[in-house]
Amino acid sequence: MKKVYIAYPLRGNVETNIKSATEICKKISEEGKVVPFSPLHAFEFLSAEGDQTQAMKYCFALLRSCDELWVHGDWQNSEGCLMEIGFARDHGISVKWVV
Numbered sequence: 001m002k003k004v005y006i007a008y009p010l011r012g013n014v015e016t017n018i019k020s021a022t023e024i025c026k027k028i029s030e031e032g033k034v035v036p037f038s039p040l041h042a043f044e045f046l047s048a049e050g051d052q053t054q055a056m057k058y059c060f061a062l063l064r065s066c067d068e069l070w071v072h073g074d075w076q077n078s079e080g081c082l083m084e085i086g087f088a089r090d091h092g093i094s095v096k097w098v099v
Contacts, residue, residue, distance in 0.1 A: 001035050002034045002067045003034070003035050004037065004066060004067065004068045004069075005062060005066040005069045005093075006021060006024060006025060006036050006037065006070055007039075007069055007075060007084045008038070008073045008081070009078035018044065021072070021073075022038075024038075024072055025041070039055075039059045039063075043055050043059065056080065060084075067093070067094070068096060070096045071095060071097050
C-alpha cells in the first residue's frame with residue numbers, strides 16, 4: 001500500500017484541527033488503498049506553542065518515508081504545512097492538494 005503523509009494545520013484551534021485530521025485519516029483508512037500518516041497524531045505529545053524545531057525534524061523524518069504528501073485544510077496560513085510542502089518538493093515527493 002502507498003504511504004501518505006497527511007498535512008493539516010495544527011495551530012489556532014488545536015482541538016478542532018486534530019479532530020478534523022482524525023476524520024480525514026479515518027475516511028482514508030476506510031477506503032483501504034493507502035496508509036495515512038498524521039504528524040498531528042504521531043507528535044501531539046509536543047506542544048503546539050513555542051518553538052517547533054523538534055516537531056518539524058520529526059515531521060520531515062516521517063515525510064521522507066512516505067510516497068506522497070496530501071495537503072488538507074487552511075494550509076496557506078500554516079507555517080508547518082508550507083514547510084512540509086517545500087520539503088516534499090525538495091525531496092521529489094509528490095504533493096496532492098485535497099479539497
